[in-house]
Amino acid sequence: MASQQFDSPQSAAAHDAPAGAHWLAATDPVREKIRAAAQSVRDTTPLAQSVTNFVTVNFVANAQLAAGGTAAMSYLPDDVLATAQLCHASYINVGTLQPYYREAFPQIAEGFRKLGHPWVLDPVAAGIGETRSAILMAFRDNPPAVVRGNASEIITLTRMWGLDSDDPDGADASANRPQGVESVDGVDAARDAAIRLARFIGGAVAVSGEVDLVTDGERVFRLAGGSAYMTKITGAGCSLGGVVGTYLAVSDPLTAALGASALYNVAGSAADARAKGPGSFQVEFLDALWNTTPQQIANGLIAVED
Numbered sequence: 001m002a003s004q005q006f007d008s009p010q011s012a013a014a015h016d017a018p019a020g021a022h023w024l025a026a027t028d029p030v031r032e033k034i035r036a037a038a039q040s041v042r043d044t045t046p047l048a049q050s051v052t053n054f055v056t057v058n059f060v061a062n063a064q065l066a067a068g069g070t071a072a073m074s075y076l077p078d079d080v081l082a083t084a085q086l087c088h089a090s091y092i093n094v095g096t097l098q099p100y101y102r103e104a105f106p107q108i109a110e111g112f113r114k115l116g117h118p119w120v121l122d123p124v125a126a127g128i129g130e131t132r133s134a135i136l137m138a139f140r141d142n143p144p145a146v147v148r149g150n151a152s153e154i155i156t157l158t159r160m161w162g163l164d165s166d167d168p169d170g171a172d173a174s175a176n177r178p179q180g181v182e183s184v185d186g187v188d189a190a191r192d193a194a195i196r197l198a199r200f201i202g203g204a205v206a207v208s209g210e211v212d213l214v215t216d217g218e219r220v221f222r223l224a225g226g227s228a229y230m231t232k233i234t235g236a237g238c239s240l241g242g243v244v245g246t247y248l249a250v251s252d253p254l255t256a257a258l259g260a261s262a263l264y265n266v267a268g269s270a271a272d273a274r275a276k277g278p279g280s281f282q283v284e285f286l287d288a289l290w291n292t293t294p295q296q297i298a299n300g301l302i303a304v305e306d
């Protein structure tokens with residue numbers, strides 16, 4: 001699949017930045033924070049625990065390992081909260097639900113808050129089903145440091161939490177929303193929702209798509225790269241959430257969201273150039289996660305809105 005690779009932010013200057021944004025300068029402190037976080041991941045192999053769906057659990061763990069971290073998957077509240085005391089960040093993904101999750105997930109989120117433990121939420125398929133909606137609503141009281149999702153999930157969660165100015169009651173949270181785990185909206189459609197959500201949680205929101213959007217509620221970044229093959233394998237988004245967790249274990253929420261997204265874009269582009277289809281893409285992608293250097297991640301195609 002056609003894609004482009006760039007070696008340095010300077011080479012990005014030869015290409016158009018996303019509309020309404022300009023490429024982040026090579027000397028911008030944000031790039032140095034990303035490089036330092038990536039280096040810290042490589043140096044310290046941080047554990048980020050995951051409570052994640054059964055479809056992509058293996059890919060999440062392998063991606064965290066290939067990105068330089070370590071993985072531990074856990075599902076029972078006492079086990080999750082005990083593990084949280086051994087690591088610096090966790091990841092919750094609501095993709096596949098079990099009956100006990102309705103009580104367990106709110107307990108876990110409350111426990112994280114009491115521990116002061118930062119976590120990443122992937123609100124997979126937000127808006128589908130009463131159980132998923134009840135769980136996501138409960139997280140409003142004990143919110144994550146980072147929300148990572150596709151555009152439809154971010155729009156739906158923001159609406160559900162009553163943060164959408166057009167729908168302050170969240171009454172219509174499930175109307176016309178995801179028809180499954182895939183997005184039915186473009187990233188631009190989630191821009192305002194992402195900003196509101198980031199301000200509410202006091203952290204960062206990452207909206208994935210062809211060009212990703214990351215915001216801390218003040219600045220809005222756009223990250224290009226990646227591969228169309230990422231939409232043809234399962235778990236690109238889920239594993240990105242896990243790797244945000246890996247970065248969150250060593251950095252602040254905005255740097256974690258930017259660093260993991262930049263890594264996925266650089267590694268996705270590199271893998272795209274070698275892949276022959278979705279199967280070989282997965283293998284090439286894990287290799288590329290492993291082989292991408294902190295400086296290459298910091299040099300990614302990162303723009304900031306004017």
Ligand SMILES: Nc1ncnc2c1ncn2[C@@H]1O[C@H](COP(=O)(O)OP(=O)(O)O)[C@@H](O)[C@H]1O
Nearest residue numbers: 150208209210212225226227228230236237264
């Ligand atoms: N068309 C595309 N071109 C390049 N990269 C993409 C494309 N679509 C998604 N990605 C990348 O795939 C990863 C997962 O994003 P996405 O597919 O939106 O998540 P989800 O699987 O949760 O819907 C992100 O790193 C994103 O940048």
Ligand SMILES: Cc1ncsc1CCOP(=O)(O)O
Nearest residue numbers: 053055095181235236237238
């Ligand atoms: C197919 C599927 N069904 C429930 S969770 C899941 C995985 C979704 O993975 P991703 O959002 O990363 O594509």
Ligand SMILES: [Mg+2]
Nearest residue numbers: 124181237238
């Ligand atoms: Mg997803």
